[in-house]
Amino acid sequence: MRASRLTIFIYASIIGVPLLLILMVAGLLANNAYAYTVLPILLSLALILFGVTGIFDVFVHPKYPGSKNRISEGTHGENKEAPKARSGKEINFVLRRFNSETRKFDRTTYKTRATDRTTILGALLDIKDYQDNTVSVRCNCRMGICGSCGMVVNGKPVLACETSVLNVAENGAVEVAPMLGHPLLKDMVDDFDDFFERHKSVEPHLYRKDVKEKYAAKSEYKQSKDELDKFLPYSYCIMCGLCLDACPVVNSNPNFIGPQALSQTYRYYADSRDQRGKKRLFDADTMDGAWGCEFSGSCSKACPKGVDPASAIQLLKGDLMKSLPEK
Numbered sequence: 001m002r003a004s005r006l007t008i009f010i011y012a013s014i015i016g017v018p019l020l021l022i023l024m025v026a027g028l029l030a031n032n033a034y035a036y037t038v039l040p041i042l043l044s045l046a047l048i049l050f051g052v053t054g055i056f057d058v059f060v061h062p063k064y065p066g067s068k069n070r071i072s073e074g075t076h077g078e079n080k081e082a083p084k085a086r087s088g089k090e091i092n093f094v095l096r097r098f099n100s101e102t103r104k105f106d107r108t109t110y111k112t113r114a115t116d117r118t119t120i121l122g123a124l125l126d127i128k129d130y131q132d133n134t135v136s137v138r139c140n141c142r143m144g145i146c147g148s149c150g151m152v153v154n155g156k157p158v159l160a161c162e163t164s165v166l167n168v169a170e171n172g173a174v175e176v177a178p179m180l181g182h183p184l185l186k187d188m189v190d191d192f193d194d195f196f197e198r199h200k201s202v203e204p205h206l207y208r209k210d211v212k213e214k215y216a217a218k219s220e221y222k223q224s225k226d227e228l229d230k231f232l233p234y235s236y237c238i239m240c241g242l243c244l245d246a247c248p249v250v251n252s253n254p255n256f257i258g259p260q261a262l263s264q265t266y267r268y269y270a271d272s273r274d275q276r277g278k279k280r281l282f283d284a285d286t287m288d289g290a291w292g293c294e295f296s297g298s299c300s301k302a303c304p305k306g307v308d309p310a311s312a313i314q315l316l317k318g319d320l321m322k323s324l325p326e327k
């Protein structure tokens, strides 16, 4: 309530000050008596209000950067005193942190509390906010959309923001480690450059022969439900990299392009609007492409979006077999 009243004051001052100034200048030009008496008093009052609300906003209100009462968003800053009445079950959070200087892992245990609504990401940000602000975690949406918070919890690759602490805790403990299927940067943060290079290498976009027509199409490219069903599940990929982390082949042969890129190859190959044709299929026809897959299925098991890369790869293999005489 206090915030909304403050906002009204701010807007009233922002609009009121210039308005009064304009009225005063107009009054002075017209030699109006109010321009010398009432308007300067109102203008002074408006300026004082403007100043006071501005100072309050910047230095006191929790939403703003300079405020001493600022609510932490789990990024940087000094560790704050933990809220006194924290509820929930006590959990030992064991972090297997990658130390970028020694290139080794450090195990650190933090005690925290979790309710049935606490996610792994929430608990990590809490630890970062109130216990150790050197803990590095990558996150963004906090709702399973951006794919930034992939990590390994109790040995399983998961999205930290979608994983409940109490659901995975074993004997009151949770172990969190970074994904090992990607180069490591620090703590739980992986380097995704290589992952995105693999993704880009399969040209993950609709290819149209007539580029001019693509940008000036008279209407949308229509598809039947059957045409849509062929690729829709594979278009749900959020590029979290969990499938790569889970894939035993990527982990033993770094040249294998991996389940994510192959599922995207199939996603565009199966899209009736795409005009790359069989080139997409034949590009995957290598031992580091579709034939590198040993069908362990762990990519599909790890995928938080139900993309099922393993099935995409088998469909690629099947279509390659059918295209043998053509090649």
Ligand code: SF4
Residues within 6 Å of the ligand: 236, 237, 238, 239, 240, 241, 242, 243, 244, 259, 260, 263, 299, 302, 303, 304, 305, 306, 307, 308, 309
């Ligand atoms: S296929 Fe699934 S696990 Fe792999 S990157 Fe996409 S969303 Fe993540």
Ligand code: FES
Residues within 6 Å of the ligand: 138, 139, 140, 141, 142, 143, 144, 145, 146, 147, 148, 149, 150, 159, 160, 161, 162
């Ligand atoms: S923070 Fe975006 S998926 Fe977890």
